[in-house]
Amino acid sequence: MAGELDYDTCDGLTDMAARHLTADQAELSDVRLDFRDLTWIDSSGLSALLTVRRRAAAIGATLYLDHRPDVLERMLRLTNVLDHLLAPVSGEETRDWRRRTARGDA
DSSP states (O other), X not given: OEEEESTTTHHHHHHHHHHHOOTTOTTOOEEEEEOTEEEEEOHHHHHHHHHHHHHHHHTTOEEEEESOOHXXXXXXXXXXXXXXXXXXXXXHXXXXXXXXXXXXXX
């Protein structure tokens, strides 16, 4: 991730997640995002990260946010989502996502 992750750019992240984190890639166990060059994040960017986390959990992969700059660290702590984003996924979480996807709820 480089530059800003905001309303204007967050679709790129969620589109990438949709392409790469599909249920047929079940052998993927880790998803690593490098934020070394991130300069800004807003609520839309945070929403995109939560979407990536859900997609990673759907295939049983753990999300890692590497090289978090201060601007990202502040956003994650102020919104109290850091622990949620980085929590290991449970089997139940993956099964629940697959049930909702099959029903068309996700």
